[in-house]
Amino acid sequence: MQSKNYSFIVIFFAFLNLGFAQDDRILSKAAYAEKIYLQFDRENYAAGSTMWFKALVANAVDHKPSERSGVLHVDLIGPEKQIINQKLVKIVDGSGNNHFEIPKKMPPGLYKIRAYTRWNRNFSNDFIFSKYFRIFPYQPKDDVGIQNINIVDREGEIFLEAMFNPKQLDSLQKRKILVGLDFNTAKKDSVEIKENDGFYKLSYKLEEKPDYVGIHMLTENGFTARKTVGLDESKVDLQILPESGNLLAGTINFLGIKALDFKGDGIYAEGIILNKDRDTITKFKTNKFGMGVAVLEPKNSEKYVAKLTNINLNTSEYPLPEVLEKGSIVSARRTGDRISLIASTTNKTDSVIIRSSFRGIKLFDIKGAVKDGQFNTSLPSKGFPQGIICFTLIDEFEKPVAERLYFNDTGSEPLSIEVNTNKNEYNSREKTNLNIQVKDSMGNAIDAEISVLAISQDPLGKEQKRRNSIIPYFYLTSELRGEVEHPGLYFNRDDIYRLRDIDALLLTQGWRKYKYDTTGVSIDYQQEPVLAIDGKVNGAIFNQPKEGVELSFMALGDQPVIQTFETDNLGRFIFNIDFLNEETREIVIQSKKGGNKRNFEININDPEILPVDFENRLKIEKPDSIFSEIVNYEQRQQQRQFSYELAEGINQLDEVILEAYQMTEERQKTAELAGKPDVVINGKDIQDKEKDWSFGLYSVLMFNFPDDIRIQRDIEEPGGALQAKVMGGGGTTILMMDGMVVNNLNYPLIPNIPPSEVKSVEIIRFAKHFNRLYQQAYPFVSPMEIPPTGDVISIYTHGKKGIFGAQKPKGILRTTIKGYSPEKEFYQPNYENKERFESEEPDLRSVVYWEPQLKLENGEPAQVSYFNPDNAKEIMLVIEVITPNGQIGYREISYPVKQRDTSDISN
Numbered sequence: 001m002q003s004k005n006y007s008f009i010v011i012f013f014a015f016l017n018l019g020f021a022q023d024d025r026i027l028s029k030a031a032y033a034e035k036i037y038l039q040f041d042r043e044n045y046a047a048g049s050t051m052w053f054k055a056l057v058a059n060a061v062d063h064k065p066s067e068r069s070g071v072l073h074v075d076l077i078g079p080e081k082q083i084i085n086q087k088l089v090k091i092v093d094g095s096g097n098n099h100f101e102i103p104k105k106m107p108p109g110l111y112k113i114r115a116y117t118r119w120n121r122n123f124s125n126d127f128i129f130s131k132y133f134r135i136f137p138y139q140p141k142d143d144v145g146i147q148n149i150n151i152v153d154r155e156g157e158i159f160l161e162a163m164f165n166p167k168q169l170d171s172l173q174k175r176k177i178l179v180g181l182d183f184n185t186a187k188k189d190s191v192e193i194k195e196n197d198g199f200y201k202l203s204y205k206l207e208e209k210p211d212y213v214g215i216h217m218l219t220e221n222g223f224t225a226r227k228t229v230g231l232d233e234s235k236v237d238l239q240i241l242p243e244s245g246n247l248l249a250g251t252i253n254f255l256g257i258k259a260l261d262f263k264g265d266g267i268y269a270e271g272i273i274l275n276k277d278r279d280t281i282t283k284f285k286t287n288k289f290g291m292g293v294a295v296l297e298p299k300n301s302e303k304y305v306a307k308l309t310n311i312n313l314n315t316s317e318y319p320l321p322e323v324l325e326k327g328s329i330v331s332a333r334r335t336g337d338r339i340s341l342i343a344s345t346t347n348k349t350d351s352v353i354i355r356s357s358f359r360g361i362k363l364f365d366i367k368g369a370v371k372d373g374q375f376n377t378s379l380p381s382k383g384f385p386q387g388i389i390c391f392t393l394i395d396e397f398e399k400p401v402a403e404r405l406y407f408n409d410t411g412s413e414p415l416s417i418e419v420n421t422n423k424n425e426y427n428s429r430e431k432t433n434l435n436i437q438v439k440d441s442m443g444n445a446i447d448a449e450i451s452v453l454a455i456s457q458d459p460l461g462k463e464q465k466r467r468n469s470i471i472p473y474f475y476l477t478s479e480l481r482g483e484v485e486h487p488g489l490y491f492n493r494d495d496i497y498r499l500r501d502i503d504a505l506l507l508t509q510g511w512r513k514y515k516y517d518t519t520g521v522s523i524d525y526q527q528e529p530v531l532a533i534d535g536k537v538n539g540a541i542f543n544q545p546k547e548g549v550e551l552s553f554m555a556l557g558d559q560p561v562i563q564t565f566e567t568d569n570l571g572r573f574i575f576n577i578d579f580l581n582e583e584t585r586e587i588v589i590q591s592k593k594g595g596n597k598r599n600f601e602i603n604i605n606d607p608e609i610l611p612v613d614f615e616n617r618l619k620i621e622k623p624d625s626i627f628s629e630i631v632n633y634e635q636r637q638q639q640r641q642f643s644y645e646l647a648e649g650i651n652q653l654d655e656v657i658l659e660a661y662q663m664t665e666e667r668q669k670t671a672e673l674a675g676k677p678d679v680v681i682n683g684k685d686i687q688d689k690e691k692d693w694s695f696g697l698y699s700v701l702m703f704n705f706p707d708d709i710r711i712q713r714d715i716e717e718p719g720g721a722l723q724a725k726v727m728g729g730g731g732t733t734i735l736m737m738d739g740m741v742v743n744n745l746n747y748p749l750i751p752n753i754p755p756s757e758v759k760s761v762e763i764i765r766f767a768k769h770f771n772r773l774y775q776q777a778y779p780f781v782s783p784m785e786i787p788p789t790g791d792v793i794s795i796y797t798h799g800k801k802g803i804f805g806a807q808k809p810k811g812i813l814r815t816t817i818k819g820y821s822p823e824k825e826f827y828q829p830n831y832e833n834k835e836r837f838e839s840e841e842p843d844l845r846s847v848v849y850w851e852p853q854l855k856l857e858n859g860e861p862a863q864v865s866y867f868n869p870d871n872a873k874e875i876m877l878v879i880e881v882i883t884p885n886g887q888i889g890y891r892e893i894s895y896p897v898k899q900r901d902t903s904d905i906s907n
Contacts, residue, residue, distance in 0.1 A: 024362075029521035031360030033060040033122075034069060035478045036115050036129040037470060039451055039880055041847045043463045044134045046634050048104035052826065054451050054852035055089050055096045056470075056882060057117060060127065061359045063474055063886030065094020068527040069117035070578070071820075073610075076100050077112040079226070079619060081612040082787050084111075084731035087821040088531070090581070094882070095449055097852035099824050103728045105766035107789055108137050109226070110619045116610065118528040125613075126481065126515045131468075132618055136634070145169050145225030146215055151206075151232070158209055160231075164193065164200035170219035180784040182214035182228075184617060190784050211235060211262055212620050216784065222771030224788050228619035230262040236269065237261075238318045240294075240306055241508055244329045244393070244402035247321045249300035251344045251373070254331060255320075256507030259290040259308075263620045266290025266485055270310040273320070276303045287497070289485055291504040298323045330354060330393040332406040334499065338378040339406065343393050345373060355392045358385055359479065360516035365394075384408045387475045388506070390514065405506040405514060407476070409499055414441055415448075415889035417879050418861075427898045428870045429831040429843065436854075437861040438881055438889065445859035448883045452864050454849035457874035457894055459633045464892070465489065470880040471890045476502070481513035491890075530578035533817055535604040537571045537591060540811075545571025546600055550592040555585050556691075557703060580819030583706050586699050589813040602813040634846065666796055669739030670762075674773060674792045677762035679708050683796075686755045695814055696752035697795075698722050701761065702816055708763055709793065711751075711816050722751040722816060729765040730789030734777040737795045741776040750795070759796040767792040826850040831867045843869040868897050 034057050041052040055074070057066045072089040089096040115129040148163040160181075166173045176194045179202055193200050214228040241256040259269035266289040272280045273294060281304065286292035298304065304320040328345040343352045352375050356363040363384075368375040386408060393402040415438055422433040438448040455464065465488050468477055472487035489495065490502050537549045547569045555561040555577065565573045591600040663671070686697070689704045701724070702711035710725045725733045735742040735750060742750070767773060770790045775781065828849060831837040849866035856862050868875060874896050881889035
């Protein structure tokens with residue numbers, strides 16, 4: 001009888017093809033969102049390396065490539081919430097790729113990547129992609145600036161103690177240091193510590209014992225050191241979560257158990273549940289991720305607590321939620337190839353309704369008779385799509401009273417990825433040829449876009465298996481709020497416990513953190529299918545919007561682009577700049593009305609700044625063993641490379657000497673304050689590159705030196721001034737002129753300096769004493785808000801008179817706009833060249849090959865080839881696939897490599 005109720009499940013798949021035509025099936029506006037996925041070449045990076053990434057933008061509901069967004073915003077964020085670099089990635093058919101260069105001087109630590117479309121900002125942070133990663137130095141580095149951090153109990157009062165050794169960083173340190181404290185309780189404080197017999201010791205009274213603290217030391221001369229540590233490593237956070245939200249008396253309840261260590265990572269735990277008489281009612285244990293299940297039939301008015309039994313230092317007891325005498329719960333279980341549902345209720349009702357939904361879209365309702373307070377049924381699992389299914393118990397008023405998330409595994413992959421190599425085993429420097437084809441479940445070759453990543457199995461292979469690759473992201477983590485540890489392990493089909501572990505995950509991180517909830521969504525941000533700029537024209541006197549103003553737009557450069565537009569009744573305009581495949585471009589917009597130039601006010605709408613958040617707990621210094629193994633491996637390989645270059649007399653980039661550099665008095669001042677320059681741009685070179693349309697120093701720098709300096713508008717202020725930013729540096733740029741730090745209030749005067757007045761423009765990346773320089777540029781800033789690293793652009797002028805007299809013209813807007821970030825080709829050596837093949841230079845690549853966007857069309861396979869490195873005994877190939885109809889695929893294969901003898905190279 002029940003099968004009649006479920007035969008129409010196929011209606012759902014037909015609905016997916018109809019888009020959003022039937023609004024009555026949309027339970028959550030989150031169904032309109034996009035999923036953004038970034039695939040990276042690795043999980044963590046060494047300073048001086050390149051971070052490669054592929055980007056996918058897909059409809060959340062069906063995973064088809066999105067047609068809403070053609071622009072993806074990607075930010076690289078530092079540990080102090082500073083945006084270090086930004087990319088605008090062009091998205092075509094839902095796909096794009098780009099990269100970040102990580103400077104050699106980038107401080108080690110925890111960083112964050114986030115990616116979003118304008119459209120996805122309508123859904124708060126739920127569909128903004130984010131990933132944390134660590135940057136580590138090539139060479140081992142001991143941080144001895146902050147030591148001996150402890151919590152001390154003195155006669156009932158708790159103190160945080162630490163020792164500081166600032167002279168390790170600042171040899172001129174003499175009297176006092178400033179220490180900033182950042183606690184997990186959201187409390188912040190700063191204290192001043194004076195030297196005492198050669199020591200700097202912190203003794204800070206605590207109101208309560210925090211889980212962790214971030215400590216920031218600032219020396220007298222602007223040197224800084226930071227460390228975040230856990231203060232109570234024995235502390236365990238044990239969470240007891242009833243299956244559908246309530247603990248209901250008189251019926252069997254399934255409880256999700258989640259055990260977290262002091263850093264917030266899952267930890268194995270065993271425990272018991274006790275009643276108020278201290279009787280053991282049931283036992284539980286978790287899996288390797290700290291998640292498990294307990295079964296309990298609670299009694300009305302009884303109080304229960306949980307207690308851990310395998311962690312001796314933890315004596316805490318964890319109360320269970322209150323037992324409800326009346327209420328409802330819904331339970332879901334896999335039984336063979338069916339899904340068993342049990343609805344329990346104390347309400348006096350003859351029937352209940354269980355609603356099933358998928359990614360915010362209603363599948364169907366099932367109404368069943370209640371007998372002895374329960375309704376039991378089972379559904380064929382193959383009738384549901386792959387992924388998270390939401391089962392909701394609703395009342396007669398269409399209000400949800402209980403909910404349960406269930407992961408449906410169909411048992412088969414929709415795609416088959418065939419990868420054939422031309423050999424079973426290879427030698428170092430030998431070419432590998434691959435033949436790759438994607439087939440559907442019927443064995444037919446289909447169109448798809450794939451990415452191909454080849455990495456050294458040792459050490460990157462272990463990391464790859466745990467990471468959030470395309471399958472776990474699209475089917476699991478993209479639909480849950482919060483962090484999921486090692487999501488790749490849930491989709492390892494060789495693990496017989498993986499479905500049990502996924503179910504435990506959804507019990508503990510389930511409907512409370514489900515992104516397709518019923519919370520309201522306000523559509524405040526429009527789609528961005530192409531890159532464009534928009535704005536408004538106002539009258540110069542009364543500042544009222546001006547209709548019918550004729551605007552001429554010119555993107556300057558070697559190949560100018562010209563457009564025209566007439567403002568609407570609200571004075572609005574828009575120009576398509578999707579052609580702009582470069583970081584920045586100078587533009588001019590001029591206004592006319594009735595054929596005559598007019599002095600109208602032209603303003604470009606600035607993009608609203610997306611607030612930056614950063615999970616401070618993740619900064620706690622507790623890297624896992626695999627991370628440490630990778631760091632040690634990379635550092636050993638770097639040492640081998642350095643030994644070879646030293647033996648061959650090859651200069652390192654950091655040792656380049658600036659020839660014919662005259663150390664003037666002004667340059668000497670700058671060198672003492674900030675350090676010697678990394679780049680010197682001669683004033684004559686700037687003048688030689690000046691065009692007829694150039695209108696100042698910044699306009700010349702922008703087009704001719706984009707690898708070193710980016711010129712952009714201050715987006716924090718409407719109509720903000722042009723800003724100069726050092727590329728490949730520390731993230732924050734300040735300006736100096738003729739050996740003196742420029743106050744930030746005078747920055748708007750600099751863009752229009754005539755190039756004829758400029759003697760040179762010099763770039764100092766990761767400037768020394770940056771803290772002190774920043775305080776001079778921004779004299780009212782709090783010392784604890786100063787960025788930890790930064791860069792200097794130092795301008796030298798003839799006669800020191802170039803910053804005065806700049807005026808903004810009327811009726812014309814000259815500014816810079818951001819274009820798409822240029823893509824970069826992945827480099828690999830070519831050993832078909834005999835001389836290169838026989839070279840003694842070691843090839844120590846860990847990331848061997850990267851092709852982010854490879855099209856498979858008309859049933860034809862893809863052909864891929866690359867050369868194997870010297871240092872890899874085994875190569876892992878990672879293939880990720882997305883098809884035009886939203887099917888997702890993933891494949892790993894490995895093959896052995898016989899290593900080249902490099903024993904003559906020093907280790």
